[in-house]
Each structure stands twice: as structure tokens, then as C-alpha cells.
Amino acid sequence: MWKYFRSLLLVTGLCFLSINSTWGQYALSSNFIDKNLTEAVEQIGFLAPNIPTDKFPRTYEDGKSISSNSAWWTSGFYPGTLLYLCEYSGNDDLLNKAKEKLKILEQEKLNTSTHDLGFMLYCSFGNALRLTHDSSAYKNVLLTGANSLITRFSPITKTIRSWEGWTYPVIIDNMMNLEFLTQASKMTGDNKYREIASTHANTTMLNHYRKDMSCYHVVDYNPTTGGIVAKKTAQGAYDESAWARGQAWGLYGYTMMYRETKDKRYLKFAEKIADFILNHPNLPEDFVPYWDFNAPDLPTDSPYATMYKNNRDASAAAINASALLELSTFVKPSKAKRYLQSAEKMLISLSSSPYKATIGSNGGFILMQSVGSIPHKSEIDVPLTYADYYYVEALMRYKKMLKK
Template sequence: MDKRNHLLKTLLIVTFCFSLLNAKAQTRLDTAFINQQLNDAVKQIKVLATKTPEHMLPRTFDKGKSVHSETGWWTSGFYPGTLLYLYEYSNDKELLQLAQQKLKILEKEQFNETTHDLGFMLYCSFGNAMRITGDTAAYRNILLTGAKSLATRFSPITKAIRSWDFDNFPVIIDNMMNLEFLTRAARLGGDKKLYDIAVTHANTTMKNHYRKDMSCYHVVDYYPKDGSVIKKKTNQGAFDESAWARGQAWGLYGYTMMYRETGDKKYLKFANKIAKYILQHPNMPKDLVPYWDFDAPNLADTSKYAAYRTNRDVSTASLMASAFLEMSTQVKGKLSTQYFDIATNIIKNLSSSTYKAALADNGGYLLKYSVGNIPAKSEIDVPLTYADYYYVEALLRYKRLLDDKKMID
């Protein structure tokens, strides 16, 4: 009986995963739908602007109060980046002016050598500003200086960029997202070593962060004197061996981006394996908005995180939508269609009233129900600035594909 039950359970999981991977989107989202979401975003971000002090950046909205950050906080680049994305769509000069005001206070972070998050802080903001406005003179040197600051955290011994300044030499999967900053800075005329650092870091992460099933650890701590691995653990996941959801999405997006930046097919192959793990996971909800940790639904009642087993993380879904759209342009045939349909369904679901806030609600943020750090009891079931950023990015990418334009400049 136990064997039959096990076989039945396995068949149910396989059936669910097959239907998830092969089901067509009910309808291809049209331009009018995408434009409506972007128009709503333009209105909503102006509400957020009224709640944001001139010298601060929006971070979240929790318990009825707006929460802001200084420029040195890792999410500081997402708000100006979102403003710039929406300016690119709408040509609304007010959005450009709001972004430029934040860029002015953010500019000093180009000299910050104490964080690995300069890609988030500077490339999402100044990188978009230069791309959209074409003003190389205003932004090129800031980007090159910031990339040099990030490169100071690279060790040729560990062959990775240090994430935090505690423990031995910790490297988190999130760091994959900052590599685009280095590759683009090299193209802007920066030292070629910036590109080499990005490639080396990606290869080291590929080697040490991933398990056989293609889930990834959140943190790998290295011994700085010889580069050996001391410990693999989590900081924001349910437990060390669990699959923290946003970490899986950081990796998916990161290796998709690295294939675009290098043309090395090993990164695309790796990203496809990560995608398979995510999409075939038995705990993936039908609406494709993951739980905060893929193992959270299985937590025993005795677990200190059992109360959070059903918490979703919209920021993970936003990241996935943007990544799967790009992946749909990198592969061919049925797999391309599958990735596009996955992204379509995520965008459609995030744009529903379940996850998308009403105008002037939610503190001015676009999306509800993200999770920052449950182990630290921080930012639980709240809007997050980076969830909005990647949601808007996904909408713009979708629009470009509908308009038969190149998705990424």
C-alpha cells in the first residue's frame, strides 16, 4: 500500500508539472492590457512620490506607515529606476524630474566600497538614466567609478565578490544580479578586468552555490586565505538546506543575463536547469506566485517559521516574469513558447486585484504581499520597492515584444 501511495503521489506531481510547463496562456496579453498596467503604474508612483521625503528613498509600507531608507541601503536604486522606466514608457517629464532629484542624492554611492549591491543601487538607476536619456556625459563617469568600487570587493583567491563584511568571506546568490553592472561598465570603456570579474564570479557561484537538484544555497562562506568553502547556509530562507524562493529567482535572472552579456551557452544551459527546478517544484502554486521559501509549505508545526508557511513573495514572481520573458528570446521552439506563456500568466496574475493595489492604496506601491526577511521578522506581507521595479520591467519587456522591438538595448 505504501508503494502504491508513493507511486500515486509521484504521478500527481509529474502530471501537475507537465501541465504547468505545457499549458498555453489562456490569452496572449494585448497592448491595451499592458498599457493599462503601465498607465496605472504612472499614477500610482506619483502617489508614492508625495509620500517620499526629498532626502530619502522609498523602501516599503508597513502597518500603515511609509518606510524609507538612506541612499546607502541596498534598495536605493529601485525607485529612481522605476521612475525612469515609467518615464521611458510615458514621456511624462514629471517622472524624469523626480528621478533626477533622487539621482542627485544617490550619486555619492559611486564611492561606496562597503557593499556588493552597487549594481542594484547604481545600474538600475544611473544605468537606466544614461540608456533612456542618452546623456553619456552626465552618467558615464559615475557608472565607471561605481563599478571600480564594486570591483574592490573581488578576491582572486576566492574568485568571488564579497557580499557582507562579517563572517569570513560570505557570498550570497543575490550577488549574481550585480554582475551586469560590471559587464556594462567594461563596455563603456572601463577596465576589461570588470568583465573578467563578472565571469569569474558567475563561474564560482555556479560551482559552489547549487545543489544537484539545481536549487541554490543563499550563502556560501569562503576561507579568504585559500578560497575553500567553510559553510553553506541561509540568512533569509527557512533553513540552511531549504530553497529560499527569491534566491532561486536571483539565480534564474542572473544566469539568463550572463548568457546575454557573454554569449556563453553554458550560462543559458544553467539557467534552463534552474527554470526546470522552479517550474517543476511540487510546492509551486498554480498562480505562479511562489511561497517565500519553496520548502515553507512542508514546515512542521514545531518549526519556528510554521506560521509563515503560506506566505507568498510577489517580488520573486516579478523577477521570474522578467527573467522568463528574456529567456523566451534566448531559446527556440516549444521551450520559447513555454517561457513566454509562463511570463504571461505571472504578469496577468500580478496585475489582478489579488496582488495589484488600488490607486492611492498600499502607500503608493504597485504590488502587495512581498516578503523581505522572515527569519529577521522584517518586511513580511508588505509592498517592496524592488517587486515594483521588476514588475514594471516585465511589463516593458512584454510591450517591446508585442511591438516587435528588441527587448533589451
Template sequence: MNKVHLITLCFLLTAIYAFSPLKGQEKFTLQQADASLQHAVQQIKVLAERSAEGMLPKTYDKGKNFDSESGWWTSGFYPGTLLYLYEYSGEESLLHLAREKLRLLEKEKYNTTTHDLGFMLYCSFGNAMRITGDTAAYREILLKGAESLATRYSPITKAIRSWDFDNFPVIIDNMMNLEFLNSASRLSGDRHFADISVIHANTTMLNHYRKDYSCYHVVDYDPKTGKVIKKKTNQGAFDESAWARGQAWGLYGYTMMYRDTGDRKYLTFAKKIASYMLKHPNMPKDLIAYWDYDAPDLPDDSKYAQYVDYRDVSTASLTASALLEMSTMVKGKLSRYYRETAERILYNLSTDRYTAKQGTNGGFLLMHSVGSIPHNSEVDVPLSYADYYYVEALLRYKNYYHASN
């Protein structure tokens, strides 16, 4: 081999090595996915024992478990995770535990004071109906819940109101509740729910996103005119920063909107969001994002400077789940890139650095999530939704593996 050919070969090998998100690291395998899911099945039983009767697990901190009532926005994630793990394992005890918590949640179908009914009802009852096939038991609950969510939509702002303070605040998190409305249209045959979903997604696309495809956390509208009053943050480092979980909510939400509508503009948009996140200079090598993409650059005198190194595994779980779905929507190198990036995230989440040992962590699966640093709330603790999307991503990985083999 002459010198020119040798240089060319080295260049090609370097390019291939650089393109792969798994460079220098063991590939995530089906056996590892099964081991992680089997661990989750046993660990959630620990959480069940520590959960207060009549309450729903939320987090764990300083040796104590914290639960919520059914009206809290995270209330659907624990029963949803139980149902995912029942789907995986077939253990009837997990279905029994889930049904106990579903009885607590059912009254939230009448709740018109929150936009989080997708998290609360679709992640729980939606999974219950899909997994058990018992449409009769869950149809009315889901449709009534969707009606309650739809009451928060305004044809003036062309969006669903998130909070009942300020003027008409809409947060990026609300993209995640649109799946509930889409499913309600399929279940009922009523296009009204899906129409609201599409209009809200389009409004969010127009007003929440910057030119680089990062997003604001909050957009506050004038409820009388629909005009934007202010773009700001509630949980990020500052108004113009890129709060990490918000970027993942958007990525997941627009991926879902493409799946549910077939409109390619949503897939194109999701791809641009993914590019922003994965190519960000502050993305750590293990792809477990910091709590805010701008956090590593905060000045020493910033009030959040002591938090620059905090990771948020809930962002990572969401991102992995979304990327696995995206990998089935595109072809060739891009499909491989999304899949292997998700695999790397799952590989790292499944290590001792982020996965709790059996019986520890209050029964939660993952360590090192961030709820809200500006509110000094749930900082560097496990969170129920981080576990939910981690288990979902593991199941999606298994489904992808079987579909491609």
C-alpha cells in the same frame, strides 16, 4: 469518428491543454499591460508625495511609509522605476523626480562597503544613461561605481565579497550586480570588469547550486585559501531549503550572463534553474511563489510554521522578467512556454489580489512581498524592488509583443 480516433484526439487535446501554462485562464494582453503601466504611472506619483525629502522609498507598513538613505541596498529601485515609467509615458515630471533622487545617490559611487552597487547605481544611473542617451552625464558615475564594486573581488576565492562579517560570505543575490560590471567593460573598453563578472558567475555556479539546481543563499569561503567553509541561509527557512527570491536572483543572473557573454553554458544553466522553480511541487497554481519553496512543508512545530502561506511577489516579478528574456533566447515550444508562463505571472500580479488600488498601499504598486521572515523584517508588505521588476517585466512584455508582431 471511431472510438480509437476519439480517444487519440482527447489525449492530444489534454496534452496540449496541460502543456500551456495559461490553461483555464484569460491570456495576458497588450491592453492589460498598458492598463497596468498607466496605473503605475499614476500610483508612483502618490509614492512621490509620500516620500520624505532627501530619502528613498523602501516599503509601507501599517499605514506608514518607510524610506532609506542612499547607502541602503534598495536605494536605486525607486529612481529606476521612475525612469522606466518615464520611458513608457514620456511624462517629464517623472524624469524630474528621478533626477532629484539620482543627486542623492551619486555619492554611492565611492562606496566600497557593499556588493549591492549594481542595484543601487546600475538600476538607477544605468537606466538614466540608456533612456536619456546622456553618456557624458553618467559615464564617470557608473565607471567609478564599478571600480568600487571591483574592490570587493578576491582572486583567492574567485568571487565578490557580499558582507563584511563572517569569513568571506557570498550570497546568491550578488549575481544581480554582475550586469553592472559587464556594462562597465562595454562603457570603458576595460575587460577587467567583465573578467571579474565571469569568474564570479562560474564560482557561484560551482559552489552555490545543488544537484537539483536549487541554490544555497550563502556560501562562506576561507579568504586565505578560497575553500568553502559553510553553505547556509540568512533569509530562507533553513540552510538546506530553497529561499524563493534567491532562486529568482540566480535565474535572472544567469539569463543576463548569457545575454552579455554569449556563452551558452549560462543559458543551459538558467534553463535548469527555471525547470526547478516552475516544476516544483510547492509552486502555487497562480505561479506567485511562496517565500521559500520548502515553506509549505514546514512541520507544525517549526518556528516559521505560521508563515507557510506567505507569498513573495518580488520573486514572481523577477521570475516573469527573466522568463520573458529567456523566451527570446530559445525557440519553438520552449520559447512559447517561457513567454506564456511569464504572461500568466503578469496576469495574476495585475489582479486585485496583488495590485493595490489607486492611492492605497502608500503609493507602491504590488502587495504581499516578503523581505526576511527569519528577521521578522518586511513581512507581507510592498517592496520597491518588487515594483521595479514588475514594471520591467511589463515593458519587456510590450517589447516582445511588438517584436513578434
């Protein structure tokens, strides 16, 4: 595997290695990280003119930019990416662009119809508060949004409801909104937000995961009894398959929950999820997963077998890379080494062809070849705003690790 890793570096010209003889520290140099962050700053400059003033970028497809309103679940990623890149570059123009979008996004603090407020508000306003320390501008927005989110919690199902429709559906993606609640407890000193986050995470541990540590996309509950109605998928290949981005959401979510609670159950769970992903026989050599881990094995009568079985999802790789970098800081050295090296391989792959766009192309998005939802025939083999967000986040995390 190292032979492939080294050859990829040579072929793509990314010879920025800083390896010691024992692999005791980091394989990617600050030059590699700075090069890709600098190019991300330049590329996002091409994205801005394509976005209507009152909209947020989603993707770029068939030569056209596609945007959303503030209520769409991905609305917080673009301002969040701007803020990360401002943090890196010190470019106040990026901060100002983020602030312009935050003004439009703020209204979602009152939105009680979605579980995605963590994506929408914490990735944006949370980063703004962290970067500027301006509590007067951002704290109230975050706390109002956190209170909106917990209206969707049921003490009967012990979960936060994800969608309307179904019976009482909870999706694995919801693990990503729990950090918002843990931070609300830190801001207020009120532990109720953290308790809801932990309760949801504990219920998801019990009901979403199979014995092999793959997860279902959707668990539908009975809101009266708390019993399980069904275990399904909405975006995976089939109900019992391992939808790639879902596995990444779980890995990131439980790594974060350990960071925030120091509950070792979450750490052990995150390790098991990571091992499922990294040990899977269908994980490609470049560590950018297929849209579903079972996609290469789909039977010929599957509606996705011919056209979509080989589609990759760069967004899942970006989420995995960011999560594995953090997870590597919590585990024993032997596992830390593996998780770090795996994240490094993902970053190298994502930073080169065919996943990274040339500057000025791709509508201004950084990464290519992500998948929104193949079953819905939506956003297939296109750039996605959240792929860029987690890619930049992973680069920023790595840069901070290099400084320690």
C-alpha cells in the same frame, strides 16, 4: 492548468487576450500591458509625496511609509522605476523626480562597503544613461561605482564579497550586480570588469547550486585558501531550503550573463534553474511562489511553520517574470513557449487581486504581498520597492516583445 489560467482572466476582468490558434506568439495584448503601465504611472504619483526629500522608499507597513538613506541596498529601485515609467509615458515629471533622487544617490559611487552597487547604481544611473544618452551626466558615476564594486573581488575565492561579518560570505543575490560590470566593460573597452563578472558567475555555478538546481543563499569562503567554510541561509526557511527570491536572483543573473557573453553554459544553467522553479510541486497555481519553496512542507516544530508557511512573495514572481521573458528569446521554440506562457501567467496574477493594489492605496506602491526576510521578522506581507521595479521592467520587456 490552461483552464485555471483562463478562469483567472475572466474573474479578474483582464480579458485582453490576443491568442492565435497555435500559441505561436503572445497571449497578452498591448491593451493589457498599457493598462497596467498607465496605472503604474498613476500609482507612483501617490508614492512621491510620502518620500522625504533626502530618502528613498522601501515599503509601506501599518499605515506608514518606510524610507531609507542612499546607502541602503534598495535605494536605486525607485529612481529606476520612475525612469522606466518615464520611458513608457513620456512624462518629464517622472524624469525630473528621478533626477532629484540621482543627485542624492550619486555619493554611493564611492561606496566600497557593499556588493549591492549594481542594484543601487545600475538600476538607476544605468537606466538614466540608457534613456537620456547623457554620458556627461551619468557615465562617470557608473564607472566610478564599477571600480568601487571590483575592490570587493578576491582572486583567491574568485568571488565578489557580499557582506562584512561571517568569514567571506557570498550570497546568490550578488549575481544581480554582475550586469553592472559587463556594462562597464562595454563603456570602457576594458575587459577586466567582464572577466570579474564571469569569474564570479562561474564560481557561483560550482558552489551555490545543488544537484536539483536549487541554490543556497550564502556560501561562506575562507579568504586565505578559497575553500568553503559553510553553506547557509540568512533569509530562507533553513540552510538546505530553496529561498524563493534567491532562486529568482539566480535565474535572472544567469539569463543576463548569457545575454552579455553568449556563453552557452550560462544559457543551459538558466534553463535548469527555470525548470526547477516551474516544475516544483510547491509552486502555486497562480505562479506567485511561497517565500520559500520548502515553506509549505515545514515541520510543525519549525519557527515558521504556523505563522509564515503560506506567505507569498510577489517580488520573487516579478523577478521571475522579467527573467523568463528574456530567457524565452534565447531558447528553442518548445521551451520558449513554456517560459513565455509562465511569465504571462505571473504577470496576470501580479496584475490582479490580491497582489496589485488599487490606485491611491498601499502608500503608492504598486504590488502587495512581498516578503523581505521572515527569519529577521522584517518586511513581511508588505509592498517592496524592488517588487515594483521588476514588475514594471517585465511589463516594459513584454511591450517591446510585442513590437517585434
